[in-house]
Amino acid sequence: MEFIKADNVRFAYEPAEGELPREVLHGVSLEIKKGEFVALLGHNGCGKSTMAKLFNGMLLPTEGKVTVEGMDTADEETIYEVRRRVGLVQQNPDNQLVASIVEEDVAFGPENLGIEPKEIRRRVDEALKAVDMYEYRENAPYKLSGGQKQRVAIAGIIAMEPDCIVLDEPTAMLDPRGRDEVMETIHKLNREKGITIILITHYMDEAVQAGRVIVMDEGNILTEGTPREVFSQVELLKQHHLDVPQATELAYRLRSYGCGIPDGILNEEECVGALYALIRKE
Amino acid sequence: MAAVLETQDLTYVYSPGSPFARTAVDHVNIAIEEGESVGVIGHTGSGKSTLIQQLNGLLRPTSGKILLHGKDIWAEPKKIRAVRFQVGMVFQYPEYQLFEETVLKDIAFGPKNKGLSDEEAMEKAKEAAEFTGLKRSLWEKSPFELSGGEKRRVAIAGVIAMDPDVLVLDEPAAGLDPKGRDVLLAQIGSYHQHRKNTVLLISHSMEDIARTADRVLVMNKGKAAMFDTTPNVFARSAELETMGLRVPQVTAIMTRLQAMGCPVPSGVLTLEQAIKELLPLVKKKEADENAQ
Ligand SMILES: Nc1ncnc2c1ncn2[C@@H]1O[C@H](COP(=O)(O)OP(=O)(O)OP(=O)(O)O)[C@@H](O)[C@H]1O
Ligand SMILES: Nc1ncnc2c1ncn2[C@@H]1O[C@H](COP(=O)(O)OP(=O)(O)OP(=O)(O)O)[C@@H](O)[C@H]1O
Ligand SMILES: [Mg+2]
Numbered sequence: 001m002e003f004i005k006a007d008n009v010r011f012a013y014e015p016a017e018g019e020l021p022r023e024v025l026h027g028v029s030l031e032i033k034k035g036e037f038v039a040l041l042g043h044n045g046c047g048k049s050t051m052a053k054l055f056n057g058m059l060l061p062t063e064g065k066v067t068v069e070g071m072d073t074a075d076e077e078t079i080y081e082v083r084r085r086v087g088l089v090q091q092n093p094d095n096q097l098v099a100s101i102v103e104e105d106v107a108f109g110p111e112n113l114g115i116e117p118k119e120i121r122r123r124v125d126e127a128l129k130a131v132d133m134y135e136y137r138e139n140a141p142y143k144l145s146g147g148q149k150q151r152v153a154i155a156g157i158i159a160m161e162p163d164c165i166v167l168d169e170p171t172a173m174l175d176p177r178g179r180d181e182v183m184e185t186i187h188k189l190n191r192e193k194g195i196t197i198i199l200i201t202h203y204m205d206e207a208v209q210a211g212r213v214i215v216m217d218e219g220n221i222l223t224e225g226t227p228r229e230v231f232s233q234v235e236l237l238k239q240h241h242l243d244v245p246q247a248t249e250l251a252y253r254l255r256s257y258g259c260g261i262p263d264g265i266l267n268e269e270e271c272v273g274a275l276y277a278l279i280r281k282e
Numbered sequence: 283m284a285a286v287l288e289t290q291d292l293t294y295v296y297s298p299g300s301p302f303a304r305t306a307v308d309h310v311n312i313a314i315e316e317g318e319s320v321g322v323i324g325h326t327g328s329g330k331s332t333l334i335q336q337l338n339g340l341l342r343p344t345s346g347k348i349l350l351h352g353k354d355i356w357a358e359p360k361k362i363r364a365v366r367f368q369v370g371m372v373f374q375y376p377e378y379q380l381f382e383e384t385v386l387k388d389i390a391f392g393p394k395n396k397g398l399s400d401e402e403a404m405e406k407a408k409e410a411a412e413f414t415g416l417k418r419s420l421w422e423k424s425p426f427e428l429s430g431g432e433k434r435r436v437a438i439a440g441v442i443a444m445d446p447d448v449l450v451l452d453e454p455a456a457g458l459d460p461k462g463r464d465v466l467l468a469q470i471g472s473y474h475q476h477r478k479n480t481v482l483l484i485s486h487s488m489e490d491i492a493r494t495a496d497r498v499l500v501m502n503k504g505k506a507a508m509f510d511t512t513p514n515v516f517a518r519s520a521e522l523e524t525m526g527l528r529v530p531q532v533t534a535i536m537t538r539l540q541a542m543g544c545p546v547p548s549g550v551l552t553l554e555q556a557i558k559e560l561l562p563l564v565k566k567k568e569a570d571e572n573a574q
């Protein structure tokens with residue numbers, strides 16, 4: 001059975017005084033299976049963060065329905081269960097950091113779930129180590145650099161050990177190694193703990209690592225499929241403000257010049273292999 | 283060429299004298315030439331934001347000096363406000379820079395503060411909004427009702443509207459979609475060429491830095507680890523790796539091909555360069571094969 005299901009979801013934010021409501025999601029339907037790793041892409045303002053907040057009931061559809069393991073997010077009786085299952089790392093970590101000390105901040109979520117103190121201690125330490133912020137555990141969050149805050153925000157959700165983690169551009173402020181590390185952490189949670197991952201990103205080289213890619217456009221779903229299926233549609237993606245990894249683009253452009261390089265190259269490895277075969281084959 | 287900005291043993295310590303003291307910028311000596319485009323890279327927490335916030339007087343150095351057009355910016359602390367008009371800054375989290383009722387009013391705030399009339403400021407604001415690709419339908423909205431990427435555009439427009447001599451952008455493209463990123467960087471590039479002002483761009487995207495910077499400053503643990511031309515910096519990929527950095531994906535591909543014995547040069551930084559190098563090689567191979 002699907003873990004999260006959005007059925008014909010429409011959404012409009014509460015309009016400012018004297019304004020008409022503007023619909024930002026126009027009937028989105030999608031399903032996320034348990035244990036999946038899904039990347040959600042799309043241009044600025046297409047509705048990704050809005051979708052993310054609908055997944056854990058922070059926002060409720062204006063029309064249509066979102067369910068988590070069959071529970072309607074609009075049902076007040078089960079909203080607590082929904083939030084326990086779906087953790088959201090928000091786009092701006094400052095919206096999320098609440099306590100005055102890093103480790104208290106990470107403990108905040110599990111405390112709210114009523115976890116016992118000893119277990120909280122274990123989870124907080126483990127989560128901080130997973131994002132490489134353990135040595136900052138006694139610092140004040142506001143004194144951290146941009147990337148460091150982002151890591152703490154991720155740790156806060158990891159410590160809640162939800163079944164599904166939605167990450168809204170978690171690597172936007174990280175250095176290249178930090179991005180790799182966060183991606184590794186997410187993969188590990190997915191692989192070893194079976195945690196369902198929904199990753200919102202503008203980095204195409206991260207999206208190619210997902211099992212499935214969903215592309216949104218202006219409040220609708222444009223296309224979806226495996227990374228290979230989606231990223232072979234170079235023109236379509238570019239028309240909708242997106243891109244492909246440099247390795248994919250290099251191969252694509254060489255092909256358009258008539259080079260016999262295979263279709264569907266996604267990363268550095270594959271690109272080097274294909275080019276080497278072309279240039280050096282005896 | 284004259285240096286527009288120069289730092290002398292610039293050092294910044296957070297919470298000095300307390301058990302939490304942290305040296306974020308450590309004896310940095312750099313000189314930025316008038317009209318150049320400088321990329322700044324470095325691991326998270328390496329001191330990039332702390333460094334640049336001192337350049338416009340927002341943070342006061344613990345020790346060392348900043349010279350703007352050869353003059354110590356802290357020589358007369360009362361005049362520090364004037365420095366902020368000359369060195370315009372887009373912060374890492376632009377949400378904090380937004381506070382007015384509407385997008386346009388927000389963008390017009392800086393120019394008004396600088397002394398322009400309401401009308402002139404509005405004109406500047408519209409130009410800047412146009413320039414950063416903010417849809418007209420958003421101009422009269424509250425900046426708080428925008429998506430992440432849209433907010434960022436408003437913040438950038440606000441600083442560009444002030445027309446500073448030195449434009450400092452802290453991760454301006456983070457959170458922009460790829461097209462928005464391309465357009466913004468191209469616009470900063472053309473603004474830079476047109477205005478002949480100096481641009482400092484902080485970014486974690488090595489691809490963006492490779493495309494835009496004449497020179498690259500690499501910060502590592504508070505120190506200026508490298509400050510050299512872009513091809514020279516990205517030729518030192520092993521060292522960059524140890525600092526948590528990378529070279530652009532296309533550079534890595536070409537470097538690996540070279541290591542495997544393919545006749546390609548090092549220092550390839552963009553897709554266009556790579557295609558120019560690879561196309562003749564592939565075509566030649568194909569021609570050789572057809573001839574056989
Ligand atoms: N609090 C709000 N009030 C009113 N409108 C909003 C609000 N937040 C977002 N919007 C609007 O809803 C639309 C979708 O926004 P959303 O934040 O979901 O986009 P996004 O895909 O996450 O974009 P980005 O990549 O820039 O983060 C945008 O047009 C935006 O202007
Ligand atoms: N207000 C503050 N008080 C105390 N320490 C701080 C403060 N702001 C930053 N620091 C520390 O100073 C160091 C440098 O931070 P800075 O924000 O300059 O890094 P950065 O290179 O901009 O990082 P990022 O790429 O993550 O934005 C970090 O170790 C950080 O924890
Ligand atoms: Mg968003």
Ligand SMILES: [Mg+2]
Nearest residue numbers: 145146331374
């Ligand atoms: Mg910073």
